[in-house]
Amino acid sequence: MxxxxxxxxxxxxxxxxxxxxxxxxxxxxxxxxxxxxxxxxxxxxxxxxxxxxxxxxNTLARSMTTGVTKTLGVVLADIANPFFAGVLRGLSDTAKREGYDLLVLSTNEKLAEEQAAVGLLLDKQVDGLVIASAATAGDDLSHLLVARERNTPLVLIDRLVSGFDADSVVINNREAAREAVTTMIDAGHTRIGFVWGPVTVQPAEDLGTMRSVIAGALWSDGERLSGYLDALLEAGIEFDTSLVTHVLKTEGQAARAVSGMLALAQPPTAFFTTETDATVGTLRALRTRGLRYPDDVSLLGFDDTPWAAVMDPPLTMVAQPMQEVGARAAAIVIGRIKGDDSDVVHDVLPARLVQRHSVQHRAVRALPL
Amino acid sequence: MxxxxxxxxxxxxxxxxxxxxxxxxxxxxxxxxxxxxxxxxxxxxxxxxxxxxxxxxNTLARSMTTGVTKTLGVVLADIANPFFAGVLRGLSDTAKREGYDLLVLSTNEKLAEEQAAVGLLLDKQVDGLVIASAATAGDDLSHLLVARERNTPLVLIDRLVSGFDADSVVINNREAAREAVTTMIDAGHTRIGFVWGPVTVQPAEDLGTMRSVIAGALWSDGERLSGYLDALLEAGIEFDTSLVTHVLKTEGQAARAVSGMLALAQPPTAFFTTETDATVGTLRALRTRGLRYPDDVSLLGFDDTPWAAVMDPPLTMVAQPMQEVGARAAAIVIGRIKGDDSDVVHDVLPARLVQRHSVQHRAVRALPL
DNA sequence: ATCAATATTGATACCGGTATCAGACGATAG
DNA sequence: CTATCGTCTGATACCGGTATCAATATTGAT
Incomplete structure (x- = not known):
């Protein structure tokens, strides 16, 4: 052959x-x-x-002399994740409108892959970069610094990275989480499970360790957990480490962790899920234990999807403006390419709580001590 | 600034x-x-x-002399669609493993955008192309021919295009649809709604016109409808044009069309949906009319998703090996780039019917004539 | 008709690599 | 001590565009 x-x-x-x-x-x-x-x-x-x-x-030859490739590099965790797919859609639409193409790489949330990806894209002379970084506090940020040194515009999306100030477009995760959890507290829930806390080898022992775990977590994850804690604190509810998962982020692990919480002496009466797969895993756990929402347990989670509206009953969810994130990021990076040298911008787009029927008011009744 | x-x-x-x-x-x-x-x-x-x-x-300079960019061009309808997102994931994974990057463009199912996309990618000297073409019978295929003329390997995914024989990776849509519909027929259903038939200005009048509509439709759409007809024919059930939608492919239109069918004198007792949004739209229609599945109406649709398993009751669905489609396509195109000049390959990957509980056996009872 | 100003054109250097080729050098053999 | 061969090296011609510059052609003015 x-x-x-x-x-x-x-x-x-x-x-x-x-x-x-x-x-x-x-x-x-x-x-x-x-x-x-x-x-x-x-x-x-x-x-x-x-x-x-x-x-x-031959565009290559042209780029060779002009130094412009009309190509943007996009680095994200997983293209198949509905959130990133939505973001990519937004990026793609506005990039195309401005005459740019997208070179897309995914990192599976691995820093090493992210570094390699950025290197590759820079070698291919992209005009700008859009990155959902997997870097957390203390990580090696040299790849981002190299991009900066080369004057290749870069915008961070979905996650901020501590120690690296750059243009960014993120969601107000903390406030959105706080609002969501408060909704459940207002409905009378005090024991609220948090599904998909930061991954740790063992549960944080107290609020103090949890705070430090947050500091070392992926920005968006930390923010959501902080919002959860904010809501509890605000309502004067004591924080219980056993209600925060620390398992790997897969649907199966979520289901197991939820199942475990449900077996507690004082099980949660509500769950706050931070991602699609966490929500699905939680639903699966309920199903296998023969529980129903919202009667037995209330549910509220991140990343609204068309499915949520046709569930029975429909799920109350936090909707993220995914495409908008992509569109904004593309607009910013292209602006920079065109020479906009105004101050660093930190866009924070609001998530929206879509009220449906998975959170039920819980009559306060005497719990077994 | x-x-x-x-x-x-x-x-x-x-x-x-x-x-x-x-x-x-x-x-x-x-x-x-x-x-x-x-x-x-x-x-x-x-x-x-x-x-x-x-x-x-500087990769550009290198590509300039070597004539190799280590970049693949990907053209698909909509990155945010879960099916294409999955395909892209598969493409991305194997491409990366082989040292290739992906330049991704979406066409929104418009031929003009597809032609522009292919032109752009060719100008950027991609080493190979992977295309989910929007072309239907009689369309201008010059962009595909140009790629061929330039000896840029090209593989078609998800849809075959009539009049252009090339390497391809598709799903056995027709057989999968036939099997799905047969499942419902076996359960006693004879009036089965087909949601998301080809878009036409008005319903096809009879089987004959329907066949010609199919011939002019997007390949995958045509195949699924053919599978539906196959199943009916096999069971000796008469084809009723009023049970096939011809509306635009949006969730809202699907809901309206389903609502309309439900208002028929002899409404369907089951629905076969060909895409995620068609399924969601159908569910929405049931909900607004106060109907429940599988008791009032049975449901079976394309594109299994984690959500389907946690619906209540869980949905019986057709699962497409999305990532596999992408992986195979990438492998083929890269093989061609490396010089494989064996015969044209037409990969047909099997979809899998995931039995759950949205199809209910229907006792044959006397219907009002 | 003559000259300056302007329009049109071709030759050529460059971008940053790759690849070929020939010269310089050292070592070994006779 | 010289011939021969292999190793190591620099010079240089590409790739296909862009951009500059000088040469030529054209036009209008006087």
């Missing part, structure tokens, strides 16, 4: 068009590029010849 | 490294590229200098 490969037949070059048209290369370039001055008959002739030959400019 | 832009400071070039190391450019290239022969001390010295200067190769 691997025999004489027919190497990609590049389309005719400017030189070939020039030869065919009987003019110099520069004249062809001018006619095609529409700059400089070319007599009308010559231009028409050149254009005709170019069309006849099916001439197409 | 748009003042003196700090143009991207490109990292040191080979010439600069050469100058700094006090050797010729070729020697640097050899040391870095690890080809030709360089004395050990020189190589070490060059490498050290390169590292000190933070040298990074």
């Amino acid at each position: 691997t025999s004489d490969r027919p190497r990609p037949t590049s389309s005719p070059t400017i030189s070939e068009v020039a030869a065919a048209a009987g003019v110099g290369r520069a004249t062809v370039a001018r006619s095609l590029g529409g700059y400089g001055s070319v007599s009308e008959p010559t231009r028409a002739h050149v254009l005709a010849v170019a069309a006849r030959l099916g001439y197409r400019a | 748009t003042s003196d832009r700090p143009r991207p400071t490109s990292s040191p070039t080979i010439s600069e490294v050469a100058a700094a190391a006090g050797v010729g450019r070729a020697t640097v290239a050899r040391s870095l590229g690890g080809y030709g022969s360089v004395s050990e001390p020189t190589r070490a010295h060059v490498l050290a200098v390169a590292a000190r200067l933070g040298y990074r190769a």
